Amino acid sequence: MQYSEFRFLTFDLRANGVLLVTINRPEKLNAATNVLHRELAEIWLTVKNDPAVRTIVITGAGRAFCVGGDLNEEIEKLGKIDPIIEMGELALQIVYNMIHLDKPIISAINGPAAGAGLAVALTADISIIADDARVTDAHVNIGVASGDHAVMLWPLYCGLPKSKLYLLTADLIDGREAERIGLVSMCKPLPELLDSALELADRIARKPQRAVQWTKRCLNHWLRQAAPVLDLSVAYEGLNFMEPDAREGLEAFLEKRSPNFPSTR
Numbered sequence: 277m278q279y280s281e282f283r284f285l286t287f288d289l290r291a292n293g294v295l296l297v298t299i300n301r302p303e304k305l306n307a308a309t310n311v312l313h314r315e316l317a318e319i320w321l322t323v324k325n326d327p328a329v330r331t332i333v334i335t336g337a338g339r340a341f342c343v344g345g346d347l348n349e350e351i352e353k354l355g356k357i358d359p360i361i362e363m364g365e366l367a368l369q370i371v372y373n374m375i376h377l378d379k380p381i382i383s384a385i386n387g388p389a390a391g392a393g394l395a396v397a398l399t400a401d402i403s404i405i406a407d408d409a410r411v412t413d414a415h416v417n418i419g420v421a422s423g424d425h426a427v428m429l430w431p432l433y434c435g436l437p438k439s440k441l442y443l444l445t446a447d448l449i450d451g452r453e454a455e456r457i458g459l460v461s462m463c464k465p466l467p468e469l470l471d472s473a474l475e476l477a478d479r480i481a482r483k484p485q486r487a488v489q490w491t492k493r494c495l496n497h498w499l500r501q502a503a504p505v506l507d508l509s510v511a512y513e514g515l516n517f518m519e520p521d522a523r524e525g526l527e528a529f530l531e532k533r534s535p536n537f538p539s540t541r
Contacts (some may be wrong), residue, residue, distance in 0.1 A: 277318045284312040285319055286337075292481040293330030294474060295323060299393070302338025307346040308392045316396055317369035320377045330481040332475045334396060335384035341409070344391020347418075351526045354515060360517045364423070367392065371425050371506060374399040375496050377502045378489035380480050384473035385409050385451070386466065395425035398433070398459065401492055404473050405451040406466040411459075414446040415513065418529055419521030419537060423513030428506040432498060434458040 279287050284306075288296040291510070297319060299306040323329045332456055345363075353359040354464065370392060374381060383400035389411045397403055397411070413426040424442050429440040434457040442449060455463035464472050480488060516522050520538045528535035 277315075277322050279322065282315050282319065284309070285315050289328060290474065290478070293328055294477045294479050294481050295329045295332045296339050296474065297332055297334040299334070299342050299396075300337045302336075302340070304346065305340035305388060306336045306338070306342040306393065308342060308344060309346045312433065313345065313363070313366045313370070313392055316392060317366050317373055320381075321374035323379060324377050325512075329379060330485060331379060331477040332381045332500055333384055333470075333477045334400065335386050335470060335473070336382065336389075336393070337389075340387040340393075341383075341385045341389040341397055342387050342391075344392025344393050344414075347526055347530055351357055351530065352522075354523050354526065355518055357387045357518075359457075359513045364514045367395070367424050367510050367513075368506065371399050371428070375499050378493050380477070380488060380492055382473045382477050384470050385411065385460070386469055390414055392424060398429055399425055401495075402462075402476065403460040404462050404464055404476075405460045405465050406456055406469045407451040408466065409451045410448045411454060412446055412448045413443055416444065417446045417535075418525030419523075419535070420516035420525070421509055422513040423510040425506065427509045429499065430459065432502065500508060 284299065284301050286298045286300045290296060301307065301312065323332055353363060380402070381400040382402045382404065383397040383475050385397045385403060385405040387406065390413065391395045394411055394413060413422050414424040426443055430443065438457045449459065451463040454460045524537050525535050
């Protein structure tokens with residue numbers, strides 16, 4: 277895709293090849309439509325082939341980073357195999373395209389992040405979060421297995437005990453706790469967040485590029501070894517979308533009520 281083809285991402289190329297990418301659907305807390313899901317997968321292929329870009333900073337417009345999939349669209353996929361398979365393929369592409377891109381990615385997590393948004397935020401090579409931003413992998417709250425990225429990445433970041441605590445409960449994690457447990461690279465006050473990310477991106481962009489890129493490539497072999505875990509989790513999530521728990525979870529969320537999952541009755 278060309279930059280002009282993206283509907284929900286905006287671009288600002290700074291000095292030294294630093295590209296600021298902004299997820300731009302602020303009226304919906306940057307919730308990912310089907311189109312935006314695809315754009316979050318495709319953008320890494322676009323910047324890979326842009327010689328002007330050395331490093332990327334990604335953030336969200338308004339008060340959120342990206343709260344995950346737009347559930348008004350997700351509920352339409354329940355029980356339909358083709359849309360669920362397509363959704364899973366995009367989930368894999370988002371993570372794998374980021375991992376396979378040698379150019380460093382820095383996320384500036386300015387507000388709430390979940391689902392696909394959290395996958396982008398935490399698959400970034402360096403993640404900087406606002407101290408009062410809150411994140412969660414809330415898959416179990418809507419009746420589906422934790423797909424996207426978390427069962428692959430979180431154990432490498434913060435260990436199995438914390439991963440199990442937060443993925444099985446879907447509890448919210450603020451920026452300070454995310455930094456404390458090692459889920460993110462660093463935590464900053466919101467007014468300093470974007471400047472800190474851009475300054476760091478500029479520092480890395482002024483280093484020898486082949487050395488930087490090959491260092492990232494080697495480090496990401498740790499993630500590539502865990503790839504079967506991601507594939508399995510995405511497959512299980514897709515299967516769960518065929519079950520009644522997922523319908524109850526999504527309907528309860530949209531109706532702003534507590535779910536009554538059939539499997540717990």
